[in-house]
Amino acid sequence: MKTRTTKYNVLVILLLLMTFIIYNISVYTGNPYKQPVKLSETALQGQLLWQKNNCWSCHQIYGLGGYLGPDLTNIYSNPNKGAGYIKAFLNSGVKSMPKFDFSESQKEAVVSYLKHIDSTGFYPNFEAKFKPNGWVELKYKDEK
Amino acid sequence: MKNKTALLFLIIALSALLLGVFFGLFASLQYIIPDFLKELVPFNKMRPFHVTTVISWIVLCATGSIYFFITKEEGFKLFSYRLFKTHFILFVLTGIGIYVSFLTGKMEGREYLAYTPILTIPIVIGWILFGINYFKTLSKNIKNWPVYYWMWGTGIVFMIYHLCEAHFWMIPSFRSHFIKDISVQWKSYGSFVGSWNMLVYGIAIYLMSKIKKDSTLAYGKTVFFFYFLGLTNLMFGWAHHTYIIPTQPWIRYVAYAISMTEWVVLAHIIYSWIKTLSNEDKKKYCMVYKFLRAADFWVFLNIILALLFSIPVINFFTHGTHITVAHSMGTTIGINTTILLAAVFFIVQKSLPNYKIDTLFIKRSYKAFNVSLFFFFCALLVAGVKKSNWMYFTKEVHFSEMQDSLYYVYIAFFVFGLSLVFSIISLATVLLKALLKAVK
Ligand code: HEM
Numbered sequence: 336m337k338t339r340t341t342k343y344n345v346l347v348i349l350l351l352l353m354t355f356i357i358y359n360i361s362v363y364t365g366n367p368y369k370q371p372v373k374l375s376e377t378a379l380q381g382q383l384l385w386q387k388n389n390c391w392s393c394h395q396i397y398g399l400g401g402y403l404g405p406d407l408t409n410i411y412s413n414p415n416k417g418a419g420y421i422k423a424f425l426n427s428g429v430k431s432m433p434k435f436d437f438s439e440s441q442k443e444a445v446v447s448y449l450k451h452i453d454s455t456g457f458y459p460n461f462e463a464k465f466k467p468n469g470w471v472e473l474k475y476k477d478e479k
Numbered sequence: 480m481k482n483k484t485a486l487l488f489l490i491i492a493l494s495a496l497l498l499g500v501f502f503g504l505f506a507s508l509q510y511i512i513p514d515f516l517k518e519l520v521p522f523n524k525m526r527p528f529h530v531t532t533v534i535s536w537i538v539l540c541a542t543g544s545i546y547f548f549i550t551k552e553e554g555f556k557l558f559s560y561r562l563f564k565t566h567f568i569l570f571v572l573t574g575i576g577i578y579v580s581f582l583t584g585k586m587e588g589r590e591y592l593a594y595t596p597i598l599t600i601p602i603v604i605g606w607i608l609f610g611i612n613y614f615k616t617l618s619k620n621i622k623n624w625p626v627y628y629w630m631w632g633t634g635i636v637f638m639i640y641h642l643c644e645a646h647f648w649m650i651p652s653f654r655s656h657f658i659k660d661i662s663v664q665w666k667s668y669g670s671f672v673g674s675w676n677m678l679v680y681g682i683a684i685y686l687m688s689k690i691k692k693d694s695t696l697a698y699g700k701t702v703f704f705f706y707f708l709g710l711t712n713l714m715f716g717w718a719h720h721t722y723i724i725p726t727q728p729w730i731r732y733v734a735y736a737i738s739m740t741e742w743v744v745l746a747h748i749i750y751s752w753i754k755t756l757s758n759e760d761k762k763k764y765c766m767v768y769k770f771l772r773a774a775d776f777w778v779f780l781n782i783i784l785a786l787l788f789s790i791p792v793i794n795f796f797t798h799g800t801h802i803t804v805a806h807s808m809g810t811t812i813g814i815n816t817t818i819l820l821a822a823v824f825f826i827v828q829k830s831l832p833n834y835k836i837d838t839l840f841i842k843r844s845y846k847a848f849n850v851s852l853f854f855f856f857c858a859l860l861v862a863g864v865k866k867s868n869w870m871y872f873t874k875e876v877h878f879s880e881m882q883d884s885l886y887y888v889y890i891a892f893f894v895f896g897l898s899l900v901f902s903i904i905s906l907a908t909v910l911l912k913a914l915l916k917a918v919k
Binding site for chain 1: 509510513514517518521522523524526527586587588589590593622623624629633647651654655656657658659661662663665666698703707710711714715720721722723724725727728730732733735790791792793794795798799800801804866870871878879
């Protein structure tokens, strides 16, 4: 029935698929980070607000998202910014950023989400080390 | 011709293309005049509208073309015409659902798939119907599959898987692990793009082998080697989107190693390009040939960019800037859209052999398309370089000052975007007219 090439192709695909399955399982179940930070209930609500209001279409987290506005990965721990600053932006909206009519607890939730994100790492990763083979060694948040 | 559903897919696809580029234009306008129209066409609506609509163009056009090739061009009897129609109706209804979800502001999905997540269910069902029809039809009709049949089959299967994977965040215990969640989200998008590339590149190989009437093109050892290389990249190459996220280093190492294998592709493209330059079977399928040649050029340009920023040290600086957008629009317009336009030209020629297309007009639009895209691409690169410079080599300059300093670059982005839109309108309306005639 099947020709030899077909059998050979099916074999290669099966091998790749098996590797893919093992790989996926380790990505899904493994700990992706030394000390995984779990989002709290409040932070999860903030995440939902982040999605419902499409903050991601103008802002980036770890450089991922839309590019009209700035990256917000470490805004929480920025000495000049932080919680109050974030809330002020939500209240007023600047330039192309719309004003959001959030309740106090909703604003808290967004801040809490950004706080959790901040605790997971750095972006931009200014203290990363470059290796001669093109590799970049990231600085992780829990390192001294 | 009895069943016209394949052509209907293409008509909807071209309409999505026309609509989608307008959303893109409105989005880019916000870069120049942020306060203007902020209420009416806010960026956070226009960007998702744009991206979802143009992705639909790619996916629907690929689907319609594949249906056309297997039923009309190869003349296989489809396993079930009823499934085929159901697939079409399901996608049209879901499309309407997506715009309703956008217009009512129920956009709690994530980037690229921003519509309300329930709508993913009919989309996945549509793909499953497509898969059943595809595999049942082909397994009955053909023993020794050319590479494009493998590619289309792979594309369908992985599309289903990665659409689901992109929604793992809906499981609460999953989304509470932020780093894992964001990595898997971007893993799924990378592979999602890989899946539609399987469909689109398969179409390119199909067209080439039909024009040249040279079936070795689709059976040789080399094409299969590239197919498996592409599949490996689809499965494991995604992490170059996420080098910068603090995941386990081994995941990023694997991605780095695998992305680098694409250098082989580059070498091969240059080689075969030079080899085929003197080839003379281009007259009959003039437009198809032209668009495939353009795709070749865009592959060349984009692969250089992609390979460079797959090197982590370079990625470090380009990530999070418009260089990424140059890559994503450069590939989706330059490569995917040109190949798909070639496919539609081919299909029009097959469905209406005596239909006269204004070749001069098309040739001009084709030129305008490529030239505008080139400068559009460059404008995005310049914007990216400037932002990267701001991020890493300046201090105390506020974000908005950096954006203001890019004013003229964004104007160029808009203007070349506008001329790109004009050229796309010219090409798409000619094809739409022909297709509407064919389904009458
Ligand atoms: C066939 C045509 C087009 C396709 C397939 C396409 C595709 C895309 C894709 C995939 C993205 C997401 C980029 C990313 O997340 O990295 C995007 C973003 C975008 N596109 Fe297009 N595009 C097309 C035409 C246009 C045109 C004509 C314009 C008008 C200027 C435009 C303006 C934009 C803008 C402003 C963004 C958002 C970039 C940002 O976040 O800053 N697009 N497009």
